[in-house]
Amino acid sequence: MIPLPAFDDNYLWMLHDGHKALVVDPGDARPVLDALERLGLQLESILVTHHHADHTGGVAELRNATGAQVFGPAAEDIPEPLTRLSGGQTCKAMGLQFTVMDVPGHTAGHIAYFCAAMDGAPLLFCGDTLFSGGCGRLFEGTPAQMLVSLDSLAALPDDTRVCCTHEYTLSNLRFARAVEPDNADLQQYQAHCQRLRDQGLPTLPSHLLLERKINPFLRSREPGVIAAAAAHDAAMTQSVGAFACLRQWKNDFR
Numbered sequence: 001m002i003p004l005p006a007f008d009d010n011y012l013w014m015l016h017d018g019h020k021a022l023v024v025d026p027g028d029a030r031p032v033l034d035a036l037e038r039l040g041l042q043l044e045s046i047l048v049t050h051h052h053a054d055h056t057g058g059v060a061e062l063r064n065a066t067g068a069q070v071f072g073p074a075a076e077d078i079p080e081p082l083t084r085l086s087g088g089q090t091c092k093a094m095g096l097q098f099t100v101m102d103v104p105g106h107t108a109g110h111i112a113y114f115c116a117a118m119d120g121a122p123l124l125f126c127g128d129t130l131f132s133g134g135c136g137r138l139f140e141g142t143p144a145q146m147l148v149s150l151d152s153l154a155a156l157p158d159d160t161r162v163c164c165t166h167e168y169t170l171s172n173l174r175f176a177r178a179v180e181p182d183n184a185d186l187q188q189y190q191a192h193c194q195r196l197r198d199q200g201l202p203t204l205p206s207h208l209l210l211e212r213k214i215n216p217f218l219r220s221r222e223p224g225v226i227a228a229a230a231a232h233d234a235a236m237t238q239s240v241g242a243f244a245c246l247r248q249w250k251n252d253f254r
Contacts, residue, residue: 001123001163003202004031009167010054011204013125015094015118020044022068022094024113024125025165029058033065045093048072048082049127050110055165069093075109085111103129103153105146106136114156122160124208126153131164132193132206133172133186135217137251143244147220154218158209169193169203175253176216179228179246185213216246 003011006028013024014035022045026032036043043066048056050073060079063070070082071091078084085091087102091113098113106128113125128136129146130153138146173190180186189210193203212218219225220243229245230237237245 001119001161001205002035003163003204004035005167005202006031007054011163011165011167011202012058013163013165015096016041017094020094022047022096023062024163025049025055025127026058026062027052027054027056029061029065032058032062036066042066043068046070047091047093047098047113047125048078049112049125049129049165050107051076051078052107052128055127073109073111076107087111098125101152103127103149105129105138105141105143105149108140110141110149112153114160122157123163124153124156124160125163127165129153130162130211130215130217131166131172132162132169132203132211133176133189133215134168134250135215135247138247143240143247146247147243150217154208154212156208158207160208161205162208162211163205167202167204169206170197173214175250176214178253179216179225179249180219182224183214185210189214217243220246 002014006012012026015022021041021043023032024047046068072078072082074084074086085100087100089100091098096115098115101112103110103112115123129149176186196203216225226242229242232249233245
């Protein structure tokens with residue numbers, strides 16, 4: 001499992017078996033083509049989570065260059081040809097079976113791909129829905145939709161590896177510390193991630209058990225998180241709830 005850096009902070013996730021490969025959300029074809037050549041791989045499949053250009057911009061070039069099969073969300077504007085998928089359906093790519101999950105919020109038709117067993121542990125490709133220590137901005141969905149989406153991801157097994165598509169972790173953790181300054185798990189994780197970034201290493205993938213301990217958007221029903229949201233904006237918390245208040249707080253956080 002390889003995170004291929006792209007743009008300023010994207011990761012294009014690649015899986016391979018030494019011969020064939022799949023890639024997730026290839027916003028740029030070049031890092032993928034370079035990795036395929038370097039490793040001597042044939043691209044078999046492309047998984048797309050949502051329509052934003054930094055996740056789809058390289059799809060057509062890769063499909064034309066390799067003949068890879070493209071899978072993507074049923075309800076979003078993704079260039080044809082592709083196999084369109086909705087929550088509850090499954091797809092097979094590189095010998096692995098992925099269950100598709102509907103996770104609207106960041107975009108209206110966003111999906112995620114969950115594999116129950118890959119190299120001995122579950123694997124989640126969640127696009128821009130869940131980040132380590134954070135969640136995606138609500139460009140097309142509502143806070144209520146995003147909360148349901150995050151609840152569905154949080155219900156996956158503890159050891160699920162969470163393959164987010166942006167290196168936002170340190171920024172997210174600074175906000176999380178503002179919400180829960182006394183969270184010891186969060187303090188330790190922030191120090192760990194800082195060491196990784198100081199070495200030029202990715203902070204991802206994360207793990208779901210850890211995210212439940214440190215991610216305020218998965219903890220919006222915890223009394224301490226509710227209290228922090230209310231202290232930030234009591235009127236908003238009372239009108240739309242702690243999760244929506246947290247998301248707006250994060251939007252404005254510097």
